[in-house]
Amino acid sequence: MDSLPTSAPPPPLSSVRPPRHLAAGEGTAFWGEAWRIFCASPAVWMLIVVAYVVLSIVLQIIPVIGSVAHLVLTPVFVGGMMLGCNALARGAPLEFAHLFAGFDSRRIGPLAVLGMFALAAVIVSGILLAAGAFMTIGMSGLGALLDYGSPRALTSAAGAGILGLVLLALVIAALAGMAFWFAPALVAIDGVEPVAAMKASFEACLANLGPLLVYGLVYIGLAIIASIPLGLGWLVLGPMMAGSCYASWRRVFAA
Numbered sequence: 001m002d003s004l005p006t007s008a009p010p011p012p013l014s015s016v017r018p019p020r021h022l023a024a025g026e027g028t029a030f031w032g033e034a035w036r037i038f039c040a041s042p043a044v045w046m047l048i049v050v051a052y053v054v055l056s057i058v059l060q061i062i063p064v065i066g067s068v069a070h071l072v073l074t075p076v077f078v079g080g081m082m083l084g085c086n087a088l089a090r091g092a093p094l095e096f097a098h099l100f101a102g103f104d105s106r107r108i109g110p111l112a113v114l115g116m117f118a119l120a121a122v123i124v125s126g127i128l129l130a131a132g133a134f135m136t137i138g139m140s141g142l143g144a145l146l147d148y149g150s151p152r153a154l155t156s157a158a159g160a161g162i163l164g165l166v167l168l169a170l171v172i173a174a175l176a177g178m179a180f181w182f183a184p185a186l187v188a189i190d191g192v193e194p195v196a197a198m199k200a201s202f203e204a205c206l207a208n209l210g211p212l213l214v215y216g217l218v219y220i221g222l223a224i225i226a227s228i229p230l231g232l233g234w235l236v237l238g239p240m241m242a243g244s245c246y247a248s249w250r251r252v253f254a255a
Contacts, residue, residue: 016192019204019252026251027214031222033250034243037085038236041094045239048084048099052077053238071122072115075180076102078242079111079188085246086189102188110187113194118180125172132168178205181212185249204252215244 038045055077059070077099084098102111182201186192192200205212222240226233 016186016190016196016200017253019200019207021207022211022251024210024214026208027211027216028218029251030211030215030244030247031218031240033247034240037088037243037246038239040088042236042239044094044096045242046235047096048081049235049238051096051099068119071119072112075114075118075184075187076108076111078102078184078245079107081242082185082188082246082249085243089246089250102184107188110194111184114180114183114187114198117194117198118176121172121176121179125169125176128172129165129169132165175202178202181205181245182249182253185246186253189249190253200253208252212248215248 056070059066059073062069079102080099083101084094087098088094102108179198179202182204183194183197186197186200187194190197219241222237226237
């Protein structure tokens with residue numbers, strides 16, 4: 001991997017360079033670079049993944065506050081991993097401390113803002129899904145009983161309502177994922193302001209749906225393989241996911 005600028009945060013930017021439009025096949029290249037990033041320091045990467053999973057579990061155990069903290073801090077941890085990838089790309093060693101590099105006083109604020117937007121997205125999506133459940137299941141169920149007066153009609157209507165909710169959840173998840181995919185790297189490495197980073201991330205994903213679709217299909221296959229040996233393959237796939245996120249940022253945004 002060739003040299004990249006230093007990881008010290010540049011002055012905050014309210015805008016970012018236009019994203020490149022990549023060919024669909026570039027989605028596999030994200031994984032190729034992710035593998036090289038992992039192989040550059042496999043032991044440290046596995047230690048980082050294990051530590052992150054343990055910290056996530058501990059936070060999730062704490063009622064209410066823990067889940068909120070986990071959502072808010074996830075972009076901070078991811079930002080640190082992006083800085084670790086960037087260090088390897090510059091020829092510097094990956095260190096366990098990179099997991100916490102996002103907590104640097106110059107980065108934690110903007111990265112935590114991303115986390116607060118993620119929290120807001122979860123709350124809003126929960127409200128939308130609850131309202132959708134009432135509208136689709138409740139109203140369709142009532143209509144089925146009035147029209148047909150049979151439990152079978154009610155079951156059919158409820159099934160259609162649940163399918164609609166699943167599709168709504170998938171759409172919300174996809175839109176949120178597009179807004180946050182590139183955002184931690186843009187904030188941590190490029191110093192882009194959080195709102196501008198999410199906007200740029202969404203636009204970049206929209207412009208590169210082909211490679212991201214290919215990337216996702218490869219991920220499904222790798223996830224199945226990683227889960228077969230008692231899930232131990234995730235010790236490799238976990239770091240590769242961080243590396244692939246960095247690789248996609250680099251190919252789409254890096255100079």
